[in-house]
Amino acid sequence: MSQFYSASSRTRPAQQAYVIEIGEAQIGLVSRRADERDFTFIAASSAFHALDGRRFASPGAAESAARRLAAPRRASSLRLAS
Numbered sequence: 001m002s003q004f005y006s007a008s009s010r011t012r013p014a015q016q017a018y019v020i021e022i023g024e025a026q027i028g029l030v031s032r033r034a035d036e037r038d039f040t041f042i043a044a045s046s047a048f049h050a051l052d053g054r055r056f057a058s059p060g061a062a063e064s065a066a067r068r069l070a071a072p073r074r075a076s077s078l079r080l081a082s
Contacts, residue, residue, distance in 0.1 A: 018059040022070055028052075030062045041065075 017031035020041070027048045030039035038055040041048075041062050048066055056062040 020059065020063050020066055022063075022066060027066055027070075028062075030056060030059050 013034065015031060015033050016039075017029055018039070019026050020028045020030060025045070027045045028041055028043045028051065030041050032039045038057055039059060039062060041051045041054050041056060043049045043052040048069060050069060051062070051065055054062075054065070056065065
């Protein structure tokens with residue numbers, strides 16, 4: 001996970017955004033404004049549009065959901081390769 005904006009003081013910045021990565025692929029990002037509690041997922045890949053607009057308590061929760069979504073795809077591609 002890569003952070004776009006970080007808190008430089010004890011107050012929360014106006015907006016926080018984190019890139020969500022699986023392996024080397026940047027599959028989306030999550031962001032929230034200072035007045036929001038949850039992060040909103042924005043898909044960067046069509047494979048993750050099912051998560052687009054979903055809200056998560058943390059960037060880690062969004063990354064976990066993306067990994068679960070990607071797992072069946074990886075398993076089927078491994079079966080096809082055998």
